[in-house]
Amino acid sequence: MSFECHEPSSVTDAVALGARFGEEGRFLAGGTDLIIQMRRGKVGPRHVMSLHRVSGLDRIEADGAVRLGALVTHRTIERCPAFQGPLQALVESAAVVGGHQIRNVATVGGNIVNASPAADVVPVLLALDATVTCLGPDGERTLTLDGFLTGPGQTARRPGELLTSVRFDQLPPGSATAFVKAGRRKAMEISVVCVAVRLTLDAAHARCQEARIALGAVAPTTLRARAAERALEGQPLTDEVLRRAGRLAAGECGPIDDVRASARYRRLLVETLVPRALRRSLERIGRAA
Amino acid sequence: MSRLALSLRINGETHEVLTAPHRTLLDVLRDDLGLTGTKENCLEAECGVCTVLLDGRAVNACILLAAQCRGRDIVTIEGLASGGELHPLQRAFVERGAVQCGYCIPGMILSAKAYLEECPEASEDGIREALAGNLCRCTGYQKITEAVATAARELYGGRTTQ
Ligand SMILES: Cc1cc2nc3c(=O)[nH]c(=O)nc-3n(C[C@H](O)[C@H](O)[C@H](O)COP(=O)(O)OP(=O)(O)OC[C@H]3O[C@@H](n4cnc5c(N)ncnc54)[C@H](O)[C@@H]3O)c2cc1C
Ligand code: FES
Ligand code: FES
Numbered sequence: 179m180s181f182e183c184h185e186p187s188s189v190t191d192a193v194a195l196g197a198r199f200g201e202e203g204r205f206l207a208g209g210t211d212l213i214i215q216m217r218r219g220k221v222g223p224r225h226v227m228s229l230h231r232v233s234g235l236d237r238i239e240a241d242g243a244v245r246l247g248a249l250v251t252h253r254t255i256e257r258c259p260a261f262q263g264p265l266q267a268l269v270e271s272a273a274v275v276g277g278h279q280i281r282n283v284a285t286v287g288g289n290i291v292n293a294s295p296a297a298d299v300v301p302v303l304l305a306l307d308a309t310v311t312c313l314g315p316d317g318e319r320t321l322t323l324d325g326f327l328t329g330p331g332q333t334a335r336r337p338g339e340l341l342t343s344v345r346f347d348q349l350p351p352g353s354a355t356a357f358v359k360a361g362r363r364k365a366m367e368i369s370v371v372c373v374a375v376r377l378t379l380d381a382a383h384a385r386c387q388e389a390r391i392a393l394g395a396v397a398p399t400t401l402r403a404r405a406a407e408r409a410l411e412g413q414p415l416t417d418e419v420l421r422r423a424g425r426l427a428a429g430e431c432g433p434i435d436d437v438r439a440s441a442r443y444r445r446l447l448v449e450t451l452v453p454r455a456l457r458r459s460l461e462r463i464g465r466a467a
Numbered sequence: 468m469s470r471l472a473l474s475l476r477i478n479g480e481t482h483e484v485l486t487a488p489h490r491t492l493l494d495v496l497r498d499d500l501g502l503t504g505t506k507e508n509c510l511e512a513e514c515g516v517c518t519v520l521l522d523g524r525a526v527n528a529c530i531l532l533a534a535q536c537r538g539r540d541i542v543t544i545e546g547l548a549s550g551g552e553l554h555p556l557q558r559a560f561v562e563r564g565a566v567q568c569g570y571c572i573p574g575m576i577l578s579a580k581a582y583l584e585e586c587p588e589a590s591e592d593g594i595r596e597a598l599a600g601n602l603c604r605c606t607g608y609q610k611i612t613e614a615v616a617t618a619a620r621e622l623y624g625g626r627t628t629q
Contacts, residue, residue, distance in 0.1 A: 182469060183488035183534045206532070213491075213530040214511050226488070230535045253524075277600020278578060280512060282524040283531070365599035366513065 179216050181224055187231045189313065189342065196338035197315040199225040205340060206230075207249055208283035210276065211292040235287075235342060244348060248287025248341045252299065256281065266462070267305070267355035267374050271298045274359050277366050287341045290323070293333050293399070300327070300400045301374035301392035302357050306346040314339035327399040352387070353378040354462035356455040360447050362438065369395045370439045371447040375455040377415075379463055386410045391423070391452060396431035396444050403427035406452060415460055417453075424452040473537055477502070478546030484533070492536050493517045493528035496543060504544035504573050515601030518574035519543050525581040527600075544573035547580070556580055559618040560611070567605035575601045579615045587623035589616060 186192040196203060204223040206212055215221045229235070235247035240260035255261065255272035262269070275281055275289070275298050289299045290310060300323070308323045314336055323344065326334050335341065349355075355376045361367030372394035380387045389410035391403040406427040413419050433444035475482045475495070484499050493510075496502040496519070506516035510529045517528040520542040547554040553561070556576050566572050575598060582597035583589055594615045595608070603611065 179489035181488060183471065183532065185534065185537070206535075209530050209532070209535075210512055213532070217510065226532075228532065228535050276512070277515065278582065278597055279515060279518055279525045279527045279600045282521075283526055365596070 184227045200337040207285040207288040210284040245345045252281040264349045267302045267357035270357040271302045296369045296395040301394045304392035305374040305376040305390040308346040312339040354459040356458040358451045358455045373451045373455045377459040396433040420453040420456045424449045427452045477541045492531045495533045515574040518577045525578045555621045556618040559614040563614040565610040565614040571603040589619040
C-alpha cells in the first residue's frame with residue numbers, strides 16, 4: 179500500500195478533495211472493506227481521504243422520515259431505540275455484521291458504497307424503499323438505493339462524490355420488518371443468503387396492502403423479489419400464499435456456486451427463508467396490534 | 468514518500484511518531500513503540516489478536532491507519548495493570564486458567580473490558596457475543612467466558628448470571 183492520506187475536517191473539504199482526486203481517490207470510513215481490499219491489491223488509490231474528522235455525518239434522525247448519516251456505525255444502529263419497533267430488521271441486520279470490533283467502526287455508508295451483493299444492512303434498506311444522497315462538485319443528488327446499486331462492487335456514484343445520507347419514510351400502522359441470515363457459522367460470517375422483508379397490512383389486518391422482499395448474496399446486486407411481492411399484495415396472508423412467495427423469489431434470483439455454497443442450496447434457502455421472514459413480520463404486526 | 472507527524476495518546480502517555488501514511492496503528496505499536504502485547508496475525512480483521520481500545524471501544528488495530536488515531540485515546544494490554552497490580556480481568560484470566568498459549572488473550576481481555584463497560588450486567592450469551600471477533604485456537608472458550616463473568620462480578624457486583 180502506498181498513498182497520500184488526507185484528513186478533511188468538514189463535508190465541504192471532503193467533497194473538494196473528492197472532486198480534486200476523482201478516480202484516484204477513495205474515501206475511508208471504517209476501512210473494514212477498503213483497507214483489506216487495498217492490502218490484497220484489489221484497489222490501489224493514490225489518495226485516501228479519511229472521514230474520521232468530518233462531523234455531522236454520524237447522526238440518526240428519526241422524527242418524521244428517518245435519515246442515517248453515512249458515517250453511522252452498525253453498532254449505533256444496533257443500539258438505536260428508534261429501531262426497536264417496526265424497523266427492527268435494521269437492528270437484526272446491523273447486529274450480525276462481523277464482531278464488535280467491526281461494528282464499532284464499520285459504517286452504513288461503507289456497506290452501501292462497497293456494493294457487495296452479500297451486504298447485510300443493504301437488503302433491509304432496500305425493503306424500506308430507501309434513497310441515498312450524494313454530494314459532489316455539481317451539488318447534491320438523491321437516487322433510489324435500488325438504482326444506486328448497479329453491479330457487484332459497482333454503484334451509480336460519480337467519481338469523487340461523497341455519500342452523505344440514506345433516508346426512508348417511517349412505516350404506516352400495521353407494518354413490520356424482519357431480517358433473516360443464513361451463514362455457515364453463527365457469528366463473523368458473510369451471508370450465504372440473507373432476506374429482508376417489510377409487510378403492511380390493510381386497516382382490518384385481513385389482507386396485505388404492501389410487501390417488499392429483498393434478497394442478498396443471490397444475484398450480482400442485492401435484489402428485490404418483485405414477482406413474490408406482487409403475489410402477496412392484495413391477498414390474505416395464508417401460509418400457502420407465503421410459501422408461494424418463497425417459490426417465486428427462488429425463481430427470480432440468480433445465485434452462483436462459490437466457496438460458501440452452491441447455487442442450488444442458495445435457491446432452497448431463499449424458498450425457505452422468505453416465508454420464514456414473512457411469518458416473523460406477521461407475528462410482529464399481530465403482537466403490536 | 469511523504470511522512471506524517473502524529474501525536475498519539477496511548478495508555479495515557481503521548482507519543483510523537485513520524486510514519487508513512489499507509490502504516491497501521493498495529494505497525495506503529497509493535498514496530499515503532501515496542502508495544503508488542505498487541506499481537507499480529509491475519510491482518511484482515513478476522514481473528515481479533517490485534518484488538519485495542521479506541522476511545523473506549525474495541526477495534527482491530529490491523530486495519531486502522533495510524534493517521535486515523537490522531538487525538539484519540541488508545542488503550543493496549545500494557546495499559547491495564549496499574550501500580551504493579553493486574554486489572555481484575557487479567558487476574559480472573561490467570562486464576563480461572565483461561566490462558567493456554569496466550570496469543571489471543573490481550574485481544575480477549577480488551578474486548579471483554581469494552582463489553583463490560585458498556586454492559587455491566589453481563590450474561591454468558593452476551594460475553595460470547597462480545598468475544599465473537601476474537602478467535603482462540605487453544606482453550607475452547609469456556610474458561611475465557613467464565614473468567615469474564617468472574618471479573619464482571621468483581622467489578623460490578625453480584626448480578627452476573629453464569
Ligand atoms: C471480519 C469482517 C466481517 C465482516 N462481516 C460482514 C457481515 O457480516 N455483513 C456485512 O454486510 N459486511 C461485513 N463485512 C464488510 C464490512 O464490514 C461492511 O461492508 C461495512 O459496512 C463497510 O463499512 P466501512 O465503513 O468499513 O467501509 P470502508 O471500508 O471505509 O469503505 C468501503 C467502500 O465505500 C467507500 N465509502 C465509504 N464511505 C463512503 C462515503 N461516505 N461516500 C463515498 N464512498 C464511501 C470507500 O471508498 C470504499 O470503497 C465484514 C468485514 C470484515 C473485515
Ligand atoms: S491481526 Fe487484526 S484481526 Fe487478525
Ligand atoms: S490461548 Fe492460545 S489462542 Fe487462545
